[in-house]
Amino acid sequence: MTSPRVVAVIPAAGVGSRMQADRPKQYLTLNGKTILEHTIDALLAHPQIDDVVVAISPGDAYFDSHKLRDKPIRVVEGGKERADSVLNGIMMLSENDWALVHDAARPCVEDTDITSLIALMGNKDVAGGILATPVRDTMKRVASSGNVISHTEDRDGLWHALTPQFFPAKLLKAALLDGLARGANITDEASAMELAGYKVALVNASPANIKITHPADLPLAEFYLKQKFSAHSFTEKSDSATNQKAQS
Ligand SMILES: Nc1ccn([C@@H]2O[C@H](COP(=O)(O)OP(=O)(O)OP(=O)(O)O)[C@@H](O)[C@H]2O)c(=O)n1
Numbered sequence: 001m002t003s004p005r006v007v008a009v010i011p012a013a014g015v016g017s018r019m020q021a022d023r024p025k026q027y028l029t030l031n032g033k034t035i036l037e038h039t040i041d042a043l044l045a046h047p048q049i050d051d052v053v054v055a056i057s058p059g060d061a062y063f064d065s066h067k068l069r070d071k072p073i074r075v076v077e078g079g080k081e082r083a084d085s086v087l088n089g090i091m092m093l094s095e096n097d098w099a100l101v102h103d104a105a106r107p108c109v110e111d112t113d114i115t116s117l118i119a120l121m122g123n124k125d126v127a128g129g130i131l132a133t134p135v136r137d138t139m140k141r142v143a144s145s146g147n148v149i150s151h152t153e154d155r156d157g158l159w160h161a162l163t164p165q166f167f168p169a170k171l172l173k174a175a176l177l178d179g180l181a182r183g184a185n186i187t188d189e190a191s192a193m194e195l196a197g198y199k200v201a202l203v204n205a206s207p208a209n210i211k212i213t214h215p216a217d218l219p220l221a222e223f224y225l226k227q228k229f230s231a232h233s234f235t236e237k238s239d240s241a242t243n244q245k246a247q248s
Pocket residue numbers: 010011012013014015016017018019025026055078079080081082083085086103104105106211212213
């Protein structure tokens with residue numbers, strides 16, 4: 001029996017209001033490429049990802065000018081909320097596919113972390129999983145309004161959910177439809193799967209996989225992308241050196 005396909009679904013239909021830029025943040029340029037192109041290229045480059053679906057806003061005025069349709073991807077319309085965009089993307093998948101949902105705003109994702117996440121496909125104890133990183137700061141809860149601390153949250157066992165988030169497309173589609181129908185606040189795929197009663201695993205991943213949200217995130221993402229690129233080119237150089245040695 002052939003193994004299920006892994007299809008990346010990239011929600012890229014946001015407006016980026018918190019970035020306060022002159023365009024949606026996924027079309028801001030870092031190191032010569034748009035954030036969206038960095039993210040698409042990172043997923044297309046992963047050997048275990050079979051297909052890429054991108055959800056863009058119906059009124060997107062940037063996608064075509066950046067020649068992104070020239071890439072081997074499929075494009076769908078995004079929706080009002082992120083969960084709607086994800087659902088529209090998942091509608092393009094077959095029943096046996098696994099969906100690897102990854103924010104367009106996270107271009108710094110490490111391929112090794114994606115590999116670790118996809119390995120969950122063989123784990124029968126969970127429905128799927130997400131990349132995550134442990135909370136490092138003391139976490140405070142403020143009173144309902146204002147900025148006065150009501151108490152300190154126990155941070156033991158607290159994690160930042162990242163993306164990609166990886167589940168069988170059939171289960172995720174049903175969980176999203178049910179969660180949205182119930183009016184639940186679905187801010188990531190795992191919250192829909194948890195609501196549906198599934199076990200979801202965390203994969204401890206690089207904290208460099210930031211979601212570019214505010215202006216201060218841009219230079220940090222630029223730094224991480226440069227690090228990634230130099231690490232990959234070092235690997236390619238050392239691999240080719242090894243191959244040359246093997247052939248000599
Ligand atoms: N209706 C929406 C809203 C968000 N997204 C995508 O979901 C990802 C994470 O969302 P977020 O960081 O909140 O992006 P925005 O919604 O664009 O940002 P903001 O909340 O600041 O407007 C982004 O890649 C964004 O493009 C989407 O596809 N469809």
